[in-house]
Amino acid sequence: MSKESITSPSAEGIAASARAAGAKGRGLPPVHLWNPPFSGDLDMRIARDGTWFYLGTPITRPALVRLFSTILRRDGDEYFLVTPVEKVGITVDDAPFVAIDFEVSGYGETQKLRFETNVGDHVTAGPDHPIRVTRDPETGEPSPYVLVRANLEALIDRKSFYRLVDIGAHHDGWFGVWSAERFFGVIPSDELPRD
Numbered sequence: 001m002s003k004e005s006i007t008s009p010s011a012e013g014i015a016a017s018a019r020a021a022g023a024k025g026r027g028l029p030p031v032h033l034w035n036p037p038f039s040g041d042l043d044m045r046i047a048r049d050g051t052w053f054y055l056g057t058p059i060t061r062p063a064l065v066r067l068f069s070t071i072l073r074r075d076g077d078e079y080f081l082v083t084p085v086e087k088v089g090i091t092v093d094d095a096p097f098v099a100i101d102f103e104v105s106g107y108g109e110t111q112k113l114r115f116e117t118n119v120g121d122h123v124t125a126g127p128d129h130p131i132r133v134t135r136d137p138e139t140g141e142p143s144p145y146v147l148v149r150a151n152l153e154a155l156i157d158r159k160s161f162y163r164l165v166d167i168g169a170h171h172d173g174w175f176g177v178w179s180a181e182r183f184f185g186v187i188p189s190d191e192l193p194r195d
Contacts, residue, residue, distance in 0.1 A: 009088040017083035031073045031082045041089040050098035050118040069119040074151040097154035113179040126180030
């Protein structure tokens with residue numbers, strides 16, 4: 001069979017395969033166990049703000065975005081939508097998810113920060129879901145992330161990051177936040193602006 005006669009991957013085909021595999025059921029599908037052949041790249045992109053695009057147009061159906069998010073996998077630095085029969089590459093501008101809010105329970109070292117993502121995931125920051133912050137080498141602007149699942153992170157949105165800073169504390173020469181008895185450094189204490 002020539003390459004020209006092979007059907008190109010499509011969002012509709014991937015969605016149908018995901019539904020058939022039970023991705024819409026309870027829990028997340030076991031994408032880490034699926035090893036189908038690579039089917040090519042799909043013209044799908046996740047923007048830094050969490051908007052999913054297909055063929056340059058935003059995907060406006062939240063249920064479809066959620067479905068795609070459940071079959072997303074990161075291998076190395078590349079992102080794929082994976083079903084039992086297909087593996088297609090997509091583009092992710094920064095992180096595939098955005099942490100749009102969080103709740104705080106407790107206080108001090110024992111407080112817990114429970115994040116919600118734009119696709120409906122909920123995770124509590126801690127040893128299994130660490131927070132990390134990178135800084136732009138030119139501007140120094142921070143980009144905070146929380147690990148959601150298996151190499152997939154959420155960029156913590158600006159309003160949530162400001163709220164984290166408001167509840168921050170100093171520990172071992174760092175300014176950061178506590179969650180589930182783990183400290184996550186944001187910036188060295190001596191680099192904080194002085195009033």
